[in-house]
Amino acid sequence: MREFEWIGKAAELFGREHDGAPVGIGDDCALLTGPGPVLASIDTVVAGVHFEPCLMTAPDIGWRALAVALSDLAACGADPARPIHVLLSLQLPDDFPDTELLGLAAGLRDCAREHGGRIVGGDTVGTPGPLAITVTVLGSADRPVWRRGARPGDLLVVTGELGAAGLGLAALRAGWDDDDARRCALAYRRPRARLAAGFALARVATALIDISDGLLQDLGHVGAASGVGANVDLDRLPVAAAAREVARRLGADPLEYAAGFGDEYQLLAAVPPSRLAELAGELPDLTPIGEFVAGSAVVARQNGRPVEPRRRGYEHGRKK
Amino acid sequence: MREFEWIGKAAELFGREHDGAPVGIGDDCALLTGPGPVLASIDTVVAGVHFEPCLMTAPDIGWRALAVALSDLAACGADPARPIHVLLSLQLPDDFPDTELLGLAAGLRDCAREHGGRIVGGDTVGTPGPLAITVTVLGSADRPVWRRGARPGDLLVVTGELGAAGLGLAALRAGWDDDDARRCALAYRRPRARLAAGFALARVATALIDISDGLLQDLGHVGAASGVGANVDLDRLPVAAAAREVARRLGADPLEYAAGFGDEYQLLAAVPPSRLAELAGELPDLTPIGEFVAGSAVVARQNGRPVEPRRRGYEHGRKK
Structure with a gap:
């Protein structure tokens, strides 16, 4: 042609x-x-x-x-x-x-x-x-929301389930074709943009970003733009059941994918605690996973203790 | 970085x-x-x-x-x-x-x-x-102008001078560095978008396009979108003096470059004859080079006779 x-x-x-x-x-x-x-x-x-x-x-x-x-x-x-x-x-x-x-x-x-x-x-x-x-x-949008605007005390919330995209790519590479593998692969191959969720969040959120580069890294962008730090509780990450299953078979930690893989296209928002309840009916898949704090550090915790995740996200290094 | x-x-x-x-x-x-x-x-x-x-x-x-x-x-x-x-x-x-x-x-x-x-x-x-x-x-734009809209009887006009971009590329390839070569090379390396001219033409033009793919080819796009044909008089093309000089040294026909090279980023417009005079003060570098006619053919003439130009323009063939 x-x-x-x-x-x-x-x-x-x-x-x-x-x-x-x-x-x-x-x-x-x-x-x-x-x-x-x-x-x-x-x-x-x-x-x-x-x-x-x-x-x-x-x-x-x-x-x-x-x-x-x-x-x-x-x-x-x-x-x-x-x-x-x-x-x-x-x-x-x-x-x-x-x-x-x-x-x-x-x-x-x-x-x-x-x-x-x-x-x-x-x-x-x-x-x-x-x-x-x-x-x-x-x-x-009449009322767009940006990366800047998060305040200490705001809750850190995430939409949907995490980990499936990264583990879907791993399953595709492994050539797996069972139900769990297919479900994860679909998250990688056919992501959906959370437009309705973003619009609902915009009514109450003080900051908003999508998780394209990895949750911890994108959280770092919100923190830097807003001039705040954040604590994120890895135990509360809403890991997809299929992602857990694929990770188990790979011998991998699903949290590593959920916290640091990127390509998820879920949304991460800062929401004042008093306004979280307004979203519950409209966004049943919203999960609080931490809070914004004074300072500049993004601290991940597991079992109540700070941890250093192996993977925080993806930066397109332009040079080898 | x-x-x-x-x-x-x-x-x-x-x-x-x-x-x-x-x-x-x-x-x-x-x-x-x-x-x-x-x-x-x-x-x-x-x-x-x-x-x-x-x-x-x-x-x-x-x-x-x-x-x-x-x-x-x-x-x-x-x-x-x-x-x-x-x-x-x-x-x-x-x-x-x-x-x-x-x-x-x-x-x-x-x-x-x-x-x-x-x-x-x-x-x-x-x-x-x-x-x-x-x-x-x-x-x-409050009054944008499109490729469609040219009518039989409209004049075909072009802004600026033609041929320098293509001959500039030839001069760069040849490594020439004299004044004429540099002038042509600049037209290739640093084209200018004719925003003010386009806005002025929009007041009176029935159709408008830029010459990016080559004058004859882009004229064909206007003709096809408007459902008209066009006659273009190659002898009237405003060929840049520097382009004529570089062409002479190359042993090339400057009209071939002016009519068919593309990368010119001048504008081609259809203008009702009664309205051409309105533009003269604002656009001194506007040249009538032909007219739109009933039909669908774009006919180039030289010395009053139809000719088949060697080059009509550039189509990005996606396949070898």
């Missing part, structure tokens, strides 16, 4: 216009008219660096690239009822088959539909390097 | 907040509050595919990556008086030196300043592939 043929095909797959985007794919710019201030984020995933292409299908890769970017909107409390617009840049190896391109596109489209996003524009280029996908997401 | 150190450095270089962007670099999203409908575009350049890294400095590469993206805003008539926001994704080879990264950043910052844009967010990742830069630009 040549460039202009693909652009036509992409316009069919993703739609040429949408509510709040009267001009989409096919011109030099998209026109967006959604209400409210714009939240904008950009994210790139590179094959072999951010995901393992041989362990995923093309639709998985497309889905994941978009979910990762949407998670940044969730992490700022974007309103899921407002239009969410997506711009894609696909960097395709010269020998990338058309079937794989259409697979990527199907995954991107399905992920957009699942999260209420619309793909309104893009760019497709060839590269002698690996497959890479850059996604820009644009959302909106 | 590691990732988080670089993010801090980028925030210093590009600024943490701006008018219309109260939250910029350093959180999960940027917050944009500029007035009016949003124009959005994304563009990727890959070393060795879209530019020749050994012929350019790091600041050149940064400048060019941003100018190319800003040109899409110009091509839709974005208002240069409104905030223009930029999101960057840098894909850096693992051995990419810090001095080169800071050089890229300086070029990006200088280009943003020159065009009144603000870098509000980004993502930096490592890659085993070549250097690649993805730029998302967000602008605004």
Whole structure:
């Protein structure tokens, strides 16, 4: 498929216009008219660096690239009822088959539909390097929440269950295909951005972030931006049952994955204790795992004692 | 430099907040509050595919990556008086030196300043592939102009001078360093997005596009989107004097470069004849080069006769 043929095909797959985007794919710019201030984020995933292409299908890769970017909107409390617009840049190896391109596109489209996003524009280029996908997401919020704002005394809460993504990758590498392994693998291959949870949290949270780089590391970002420290009780981490089972078989510590793997795309928030109860009905999967304190240190505890976790998270070192 | 150190450095270089962007670099999203409908575009350049890294400095590469993206805003008539926001994704080879990264950043910052844009967010990742830069630009216009809308009888006009970018690349390859060669090389290394011209044209143009893929090819896009054909008189193309001189020394036809090279980032517009005079004062470098006609063919003429140009433009074939 040549460039202009693909652009036509992409316009069919993703739609040429949408509510709040009267001009989409096919011109030099998209026109967006959604209400409210714009939240904008950009994210790139590179094959072999951010995901393992041989362990995923093309639709998985497309889905994941978009979910990762949407998670940044969730992490700022974007309103899921407002239009969410997506711009894609696909960097395709010269020998990338058309079937794989259409697979990527199907995954991107399905992920957009699942999260209420619309793909309104893009760019497709060839590269002698690996497959890479850059996604820009644009959302909106009247009351966005940032990394800064956590105060000593705020509770540290996390959404959902942890550990499955990292152990899913391990299970995929091991070639396991039982129910627990598949459940974990799905968390790695098809993460969901917690848009509704982020919007609910935004009503009460003083700080918010997604766990993309690893819980302890992302907690460190909130602490640094807010000028506070935090205590986190590893025993209270909501580790997924399937993750515990896969870890047991691997002889691994599931807490190491839950606390330090990243790629979870759950949300971490600072919430004043007096306001936690307001969220219980709306967010039944919210777990308090510690509190923010004066100072600057992020201290992990296990059995009541400070511990030094083997893994705090992932930093993309640019140099060997 | 590691990732988080670089993010801090980028925030210093590009600024943490701006008018219309109260939250910029350093959180999960940027917050944009500029007035009016949003124009959005994304563009990727890959070393060795879209530019020749050994012929350019790091600041050149940064400048060019941003100018190319800003040109899409110009091509839709974005208002240069409104905030223009930029999101960057840098894909850096693992051995990419810090001095080169800071050089890229300086070029990006200088280009943003020159065009009144603000870098509000980004993502930096490592890659085993070549250097690649993805730029998302967000602008605004009350009256954007699209590729569609040209009507039979409209004049075909082009801004600025043509041919210098392509002949500049040829001069760089040849290692020439005289005044004409340098002038052409600068057009290739440091293109400018014609934002003010695009905004002025938007008042009267029925269709607008930038010449990034080559004049004849981009004219074909306008024709296809508008459902019209066009006649273009190659003898009227405003070929830059320096381009003519470099072409002469190369034994090349400067019209071939002016009509089909691309990377020019001048604007091509359809303008009703009755409204051309309104633009003369504001856009002295506007040249009528043909007219739109009924039908679907783009016909190039030379000495009054139809000709088949050797080169119509660049299509990124994704497959060998």
